[in-house]
Amino acid sequence: MIPTTRNKFISLDEFLQQPETKPACEYIDGEIEEKPVPKGKHSLLQTRLSARINQIAEPSKLGFALTELRCTFTGRSFVPDIAVFYWQNIPLDEDGEIANQFDKPPDWTIEILSPEQRQTRVIRNILFCLNAGTELGWLIDPKELMILVFQSGQQPEIKQGDDEVPGLKKLTHWTMSANQIFDLLKFN
């Protein structure tokens, strides 16, 4: 079992040799951090939003969204709630199937904030991704009904209500407002 204290320092290789846990652990600057245990609302939004992205992105082979995918790059190992890759950036194995190891940052990283989550750390992880080549980061706050949108090299924006929330630049058919995203939380 992977220690969850954030003061236990091990190497990235040692970390990656350990068995995966649930909830997943992330490796950042020598520290291991356990993701929060996903709850119903978090899981529903993660499931529906990834499906919505794939509805737009997969038929045109523009991109693909994957949930709880381990991405290891620049000495860190993240597990975004949703990691979206442009089609040509999805690594394939020798059989032409999707690879098991993802050693590059997602093009679009999406984090859904849990009530008990350390928000500054989540933002730090999104900024790490942007600095490693990620084009777009979303931090969805279901409690506040606000989405913080991070784009590489730019000042972040808050999106709420009827604001359109930008997707990947080359995902030209993407259009979804903040309200529409939070409507995914409605079950009935």
Next chain:
Amino acid sequence: MIPTTRNKFISLDEFLQQPETKPACEYIDGEIEEKPVPKGKHSLLQTRLSARINQIAEPSKLGFALTELRCTFTGRSFVPDIAVFYWQNIPLDEDGEIANQFDKPPDWTIEILSPEQRQTRVIRNILFCLNAGTELGWLIDPKELMILVFQSGQQPEIKQGDDEVPGLKKLTHWTMSANQIFDLLKFN
């Protein structure tokens, strides 16, 4: 007494006519939000950091830091934990004394995160300030020992440990690392 529910809509003028409360209330997009009750650590950091800024900025008449100052602009009314103004931007009354009404954004807004605070809302307020002309925003997270630095038009940065934390551009003698800032929390 000002209602603290965030669904009570009144006009900015109505809001400004109400007596000030402790803790202060802010007015954002028609909603009134109460700031958290300041606690010891928050107060210590606010007091010492503003003194440190003024130690550098006041003798050279480059700028001045004010704590818990109401700043009302672009239809909103904020009370940053620390608001720093370039010297020439401090409004004066007809006697040449500091004015009571500040109707422009601070040049540098500093927020110190409280454990119970709604972080996305604090970030939204910093972004509002940047969009209204603020040069620099800090979000200090004493629990994580991290500082989120927002600069107008730029991707934010996380500063921690020995990282230098940038001050206002024209405050050329400013130099303080994240560690030095969090050392202000040490009392003995």
